[in-house]
Amino acid sequence: MAAAQHTVRIDGRSIRLSNLDKVLYPASGTTKGEVLGYVSAIAETMIPHCRDRAATRKRWPDGVGENGDAGSFFQKDIGEDAPSWVATGSIDHRDHRNAYPLVNDESTLVWLTQLAALEIHVPQWRFTSTSSSPRGKGPSTRSDPDRMVLDLDPGPGVDLRQCARVAVLARDILAGMGLDAVPVTSGSKGIHVYAPLDGTQTSEDVSAVARELARALEKDHPDEIISSMKRDLRRGKVFVDWSQNNANKTTIAPYSLRGRARPMVAAPRTWRELASPHLRHLDFREVLDRVERRGDPLADLTRSSSSVRTSERLELYRSKRDAKRTPEPVPEAVRRGERQERAARGDTGDDAxxxxxxxxxxxxxxxxxxxxxxxxxxxxxxxxxxxxxxxxxxxxxxxxxxxxxxxxxxxxxxxxxxxxxxxxxxxxxxxxxxxxxxxxxxxxxxxxxxxxxxxxxxxxxxxxxxxxxxxxxxxxxKADTGSATPRPTRRRAPVSAPLPTAVHPMLATRSSAAELDRLDADDWSFEMKWDGMRAIVTIDGGDVTITSRSGRDVTESYPELLAVADTVGADSAVIDGEIVALGTSGAPSFSKLQERMGLTGAREIARARRSAPTRYLAFDVLAINGTNCRALPYEARRELLIDALGPEPDAAEDQADAVVVSVPPAFDGDAGAALRASEQFGLEGVIAKRRSSPYRTATRSQDWLKVPLFETAEVVVIGWRESEADPTGFASLLIAVPEAGGLQYAGRVASGFTAAERRRARRRLETSERRDPAIDVPGDARREAHWVAPESVGEVTYRERTPEGRLRHAVWRGWRHDRDASEFVADP
Structure with missing residues (x-):
């Protein structure tokens, strides 16, 4: 049985989580769900230490075993199945190029953890230019390192307290260099000591300084410290590993989990903590509690590096201005050593x-x-x-x-x-x-x-x-924003309803011309009601999926509409609209569209395209470039839609099938004028939409009101009566309409068919023939009737409905292959 899956929405992105009850740390019984809860809660604190750094991941798909590393592996390249929204930076290696994920947001951190990437390792430098997609198209630009790290690794017979003493010795040397160091208990064995840099030295320069520092510590304390890479010399000593400042090396990221027997964390600490005789590594619950109470001891490190990025971010501003010619402030790029001097004076250039x-x-x-x-x-x-x-x-x-x-x-x-x-x-x-x-x-x-x-x-x-x-x-x-300033709140593992994969569109409530006439045009917008098939178009890069109102994939039936991907000015979008085919009058014709509905064979579709080309009239946008737009008001969504697709072209530009996708204009006037215009142009009616309304999927809302110019009904065919004139066709179809509790007999429809349509329908209906009617049918309707399973949906027009529920003067409009009888609901 498939494992239970849950979809969460973080940073506006949907992430599917699975196996939340799976134990990843057997020694403590810690589950995947608890691990995901930790990374979501710590993300705000952890991400500044990872931002724009190439992330190498160590994964434990089957959880951490007794041996720790058993079953684990390192992964550098992001892989082919990564979401398109994960930011990447690419690096050229000797014989290949890797695209590394950048842990720049909570959604990326949660996605990596879902893949059991318990450890995140990052270098001491950042990318200055990166890409989101396509993956690995070219190498990204790397900055010089903005921090130095010393890894204090205990040799055999050495405990954490001895590492702490060496950390203090390293701190004193770094302080003499003007660098304020911060310790991090690694969550594994030793201690890392971080110091901020001004970004003016290369990785080679920093590595050389770190190596000399390690040698100096060894020279002064030869019985406690070693800087040599030879493992057999480390017994009883602390190895000061300076090599992690190499541009090709990485260090476990601060606040990352470790793949140990228990869920320990690389935890930034204070120097006072390091002096405690009870010093030990911390697990994820202790780290969350400390951050909640005390904040981040490593925060000053990111603030120092941000001053480097600030100067870099103003390069474009400076390049456009000459301080001698403009009165605008044009700050100089901060030179080597100036940042430390400014910071020492408390001069950051910003107000507190x-x-x-x-x-x-x-x-x-x-x-x-x-x-x-x-x-x-x-x-x-x-x-x-x-x-x-x-x-x-x-x-x-x-x-x-x-x-x-x-x-x-x-x-x-x-x-x-x-x-x-x-x-x-x-x-x-x-x-x-x-x-x-x-x-x-x-x-x-x-x-x-x-x-x-x-x-x-x-x-x-x-x-x-x-x-x-x-x-x-x-x-x-935002509407109704008051004078009280909201307080920011700490956020833990937010979960909101994601946009469904198969979107069922928002529906309008039936209204009347008199009701529409009472609406204020300042609060309502009026659109024409199109005589076609409702369809949701989903665009993901170059891929297009078209689904009917019931969620059925109909993409292959309308190949010409794949051009929407080239028309929409966005990488991804979810759009609501209507598929139509134009009749001889130039207005959408449902009977013309019938020639295309339900076709799946490539040859028959190609033939039908020549006689009945279709186009897509878009009237709403649910998402664009990964942003869920449903909560935006109608007018905002419409502006986005027009911006993405462009408005309906002028008639002179609209050459039959030359325009495949467009946004028809909203009517400029009141409801009465809109209804008169709809009738004049031979359209189906008018839809009124409240300008402030959000988009509510799968909901029939009073925010959208529809007034058809003639009565229509969707019906389920339950049988037919034979024709004396054409024994291969039928005289009439027996139909039912949905009511509370099921289907109700609604009479017969005998007109609106061609002879060929009657014969085609007869052949299809005979395949589902049954002995008795599927619903209760009056005795007079049973004579000479053939009954079929209630599977096929059609649409009729009618003059009125009798007290018994019959549709008077019903005329067939066509089959609704986009509707599923099993999901049939009343259309009020």
Whole structure:
């Protein structure tokens, strides 16, 4: 029996977890579920020490045995089955290239742990340029190391306390070099000593310094310390391993689990702890408790290295500006040794306290606003051509620009003509913000600015990426954000409902013209009701999957619609829309679409394509580039959809089957005018959609209202009556409609068929013939009837429904091969 699986959603990504009850550490009985809980809880603390570093993993698929390493193996390359959202950095080796995963977010850490990668090993350097996909397309750029590490490995007969004494000796030498060291009990045998670097020395330089430091320690304490790589000389001594500063070497990442008998952790410690006579390695529960109570002793190390990255991040900003020509602040790149001097003076260039924002009004060639948020020592910036959104129903374009220095938050002035960004800059609003989320594709922040002007107090904004290359973003104002600033909360193992693999679309509730006429056009949008087949299109890179309303895969029946992958400006998307075939009048024709529905053979599809080409009318987007859009309001989703696909082309450009995928326009006017337009163009009716409504999958909602211009019903065929004129066809079909508790007999339908259609239907129905009707049928309807299993669904129009439930003047419209009778529900 297959192991139970659970899908969690982390960082907006769905991750499938399995075997949560499997014991990975037999000595302690620790399960995979407990391990996953640890990495999720520690992710926020651990990731800064792993970010942008090539991760080598040590995996135990069958759990840790008594021997520890038995059944384990190292893995460097990310592998072919990795999710596309895992960031990678590639390295050229002697005869091959490896793409390494980067543990830059909780979702990646959880995914690796799901694969039983208990240990994460990383180098002392970071990538400065990386890729997300395709894998390993070219080598990534590596920076110089931003930290030095000494691995204090106890030889035979040496305990952890003796390693601690050597760690203190190493600390004193490093302090004399101006480096503040932090110890880490490795969770295995010894102790690691980390020291921050300014990123101006190569790995070779750092390795040479570390080697000399180890030799100096050995020279001063020959009875306790050895720096030689020869194992047979280590008995009774601590080996100071300096080699892990080599660019090709890695060290167990701080806060990583270890593959020992029990779930021990590489735990950063304080020097006071190292002096304790009770010093020991810590397990994952103890580490979580310590971090919760005391924070991260290694945090200053990441802050020091972030100053290196800050200077690097401002290189593009500096390259565009000449400090002699512009009044803008243009900080110089920090030179060798300056960082330590600045840090010693407490001069970081930043204000202490809460994160800050500034919004500047920039009158350049075109007026726009610059939206800037403090992050990682710089102002991350977006240009807003249409200004800051003031209405939650209307998103605005946000164009990412280069990072700006923190000093820029105070800048006002005129940039001279001929210089980059020439024009006048004025501060429109500024203040502080509380960060809710910061991901590569989404930022959520609650800003507190000026109450009387600017953003008008406290507002929450969501910036989300809609396109990866070139990057394109939107900014959304959250509705009903009050004046109280929310407090950030510690997050442990979040789980939310993922987007289903087979998406069942949102459905509209039947309404009337009179009800629609009462709707406020400011709150509702009106779209035409298309006479076709509802379909969800899922795009994943170049792969396209088309599913019907019931979830049936119909991709092979509509090969021309595979062109949607080339049309959508996104790497991945889930889109809702309608497959239609145009009739002679130019309007969608359900009878024309009948020529295509249910076909699977390549030859018959090819023939039908010539006479009945189809197209896809997209009207909603559920996800784009991995971001779930369902919670966004209708108007925001529509703006994303138009941005990804482009609007419906002009009639002059719409040459029969030249346009395969498009976004039909919403009607510009009220409900009455929309209904009149639908009737004039020979369409099926009108759909009204509340502008503020989210997308609710598999739900019939009052936020969407439909008014058909004629009554239609989906029916289940339960039998037929023979024809005297054509013994190979039929005179009429006997039909049923769904009601509470099952199907109800709804009468007969005799018109709407061609002679050929009658014969084809007769042959198909005869294969499922049965002796008695599947439901209760009146006696007068039983005469001369042939009964069939209630498996086939069709659609009819009718004038009215009698008190007995019969459909009067029913006319056949066509078979609904996209509908499954077993899942048939009433359509109110």
């Amino acid at each position: 306290g809460a994160s800050v924002f500034v919004i500047q009004r920039h009158e350049a060639r075109r007026l726009h606003f610059d939206f800037r948020l403090e992050h990682d020592g710089v102002l991350v910036s977006w240009a807003l051509p249409k200004g800051v959104p003031t209405d939650p129903k209307q998103n605005h374009l946000a164009v990412p620009t280069e990072d700006h220095p923190m000093e820029y938050r105070h800048f006002e002035g005129t940039i001279p003509k001929g210089e980059y960004g020439a024009g006048t800059v004025r501060i429109w609003d500024s203040g502080t913000f509380v960060l809710e989320k910061w991901r590569d594709d989404e930022v959520i922040a609650t800003l507190t600015g000026t109450a009387a002007t600017g953003i008008g107090g406290t507002r929450t904004y969501v910036l989300f990426r809609t396109q990866l290359d070139p990057p394109q973003w939107m900014i959304h104002l």
